[in-house]
Amino acid sequence: MKRGITVLLSLSVLVTVAYFTASKWAIRHETLSFHDPARDDRLVAVDLAVRYDKEMQADAGMITLPVAVLNHGNTVKNTEYSFLANIFAARGYLVISPQHDLPTDPPMVTKPGELYVGRLPQILRGVANIHFAVSEMRKVQPNADYDKLTMIGHSMGGDITMYFAKQYPDEIKKVVTLDNLRVPFLTDGKFKILSFRSKDPQFKTDPGVIPDTADCDKAGITVVNTSFQHNDMRDTGPDQAKSSIQDMLDKFIADDSPLRPVVTKKPPAMTDAGPVAPYAPLQN
Numbered sequence: 001m002k003r004g005i006t007v008l009l010s011l012s013v014l015v016t017v018a019y020f021t022a023s024k025w026a027i028r029h030e031t032l033s034f035h036d037p038a039r040d041d042r043l044v045a046v047d048l049a050v051r052y053d054k055e056m057q058a059d060a061g062m063i064t065l066p067v068a069v070l071n072h073g074n075t076v077k078n079t080e081y082s083f084l085a086n087i088f089a090a091r092g093y094l095v096i097s098p099q100h101d102l103p104t105d106p107p108m109v110t111k112p113g114e115l116y117v118g119r120l121p122q123i124l125r126g127v128a129n130i131h132f133a134v135s136e137m138r139k140v141q142p143n144a145d146y147d148k149l150t151m152i153g154h155s156m157g158g159d160i161t162m163y164f165a166k167q168y169p170d171e172i173k174k175v176v177t178l179d180n181l182r183v184p185f186l187t188d189g190k191f192k193i194l195s196f197r198s199k200d201p202q203f204k205t206d207p208g209v210i211p212d213t214a215d216c217d218k219a220g221i222t223v224v225n226t227s228f229q230h231n232d233m234r235d236t237g238p239d240q241a242k243s244s245i246q247d248m249l250d251k252f253i254a255d256d257s258p259l260r261p262v263v264t265k266k267p268p269a270m271t272d273a274g275p276v277a278p279y280a281p282l283q284n
Contacts, residue, residue, distance in 0.1 A: 026052050027089045029082070034136045039128065043102060046133050047078045049085040049095035050141075058094075058143040065094040065144040066173075067137075069130055071157030072100065073234070074108055074122070080235045083242045084152060087249055094144045098133040100126045100160065108156075116159065116182040117206070123183070126160035127167065147171065150253070154178040154233050155203075158195075162186070176249065178233040181205050187219040194222045194252045196233065196245055203230035224248060 030048045035041040050065070057063045068088040072078045078097040085095045101108075101122070111118025134146050150173050153161030158180025165172045166183070169190050177195045181203060185193060197205070210216075216223055232241040 027086055028052055028055065029079075029085075031079070032136075032140065034133065036128075036132045038132075043099075044129050044133055044136075045078065045099040046137070047085070047095075047097040047099075048137075049082070049089040049097070051089050051092060054092045055094075055141075058141060061143060063092075063143070065141065066092065066148075066150065067134075067144050067146055068093045068095045068150040068152060069134070069161075070095055070097040071126060071130070071151070071153035071160045072097065073153075073155030073157050074101065076154075076157075076234060081154065082235055083246060084249070087246050088150070088152075088253065091250070091253055093150070093253075094137075094141060096133055096137055098126075098129045100129050100157070116163075119156070119159065119182060122156065123160050123163045126157070127164050130160070130164060148173040150174045150176070152176040152178075153180065155180065155230065159183040165191070174253070176252065178245070179203060179205075179230050181209065184209050185211055185216075185219075185221055187211050187215050187221070189219040192220045192222070192252075194224070194249070196224045196226055196228075196248070198230045198233065199225070199227050200230040222252070 078099040151161040158177035159182045162183040175193045228241040
């Protein structure tokens with residue numbers, strides 16, 4: 001009987017340890033709603049992603065969270081890039097994903113011959129959303145580094161990302177774009193840039209957006225040409241595309257994080273070392 005009780009207690013301890021170990025590395029997602037009084041109380045919804053343990057350490061004043069701003073593509077929701085948000089959150093980042101366009105906004109119209117094919121108003125709106133979201137997040141989580149942002153964006157969100165970096169380079173730590181098509185890359189070398197490019201005939205990059213190889217090497221720009229489609233680069237895309245992007249992205253931000261990835265054959269999981277998954281190699 002005593003042996004049975006001992007075994008039962010041992011199992012209970014193991015279950016408890018396993019539960020807290022799993023919970024410790026879990027990522028919390030929350031949607032916050034802010035209204036900008038400077039723009040007729042415009043709604044700016046923000047999807048927040050952060051590791052529970054890192055958030056608790058920040059709340060206790062033990063650490064300052066690095067901040068990543070994730071920008072969605074045109075007509076896509078800010079919650080449709082969790083595969084990207086989770087990589088940054090796993091590395092200890094506070095991830096902010098603003099919703100840039102609303103159902104009440106006028107449709108985006110392409111205008112050949114105009115700057116960025118007529119999309120500057122939408123880009124400027126995105127930049128304003130980012131600054132407003134960051135200012136509001138300072139109140140929500142003051143123990144985070146909002147002065148040096150890692151900016152990520154897909155498609156139109158990538159153009160917003162690149163334009164923001166061009167206008168406010170001193171506020172940028174790193175830049176990641178996924179198939180931005182309109183705004184040219186910065187080549188001054190002030191920060192590293194990683195860009196994933198699709199092989200999609202329906203989404204053609206404007207001339208002059210991507211620098212030549214020599215300029216990329218000089219400026220610290222890494223261009224990854226994939227075999228994926230433009231719309232593969234969000235949560236609805238195939239697992240191979242997402243895991244390949246995650247693999248390269250994790251390596252790109254590894255030098256900013258004390259956490260390290262661990263190679264494993266097990267299904268994707270969260271460990272003390274960060275995200276682990278059987279990543280597929282990038283295809284050219």
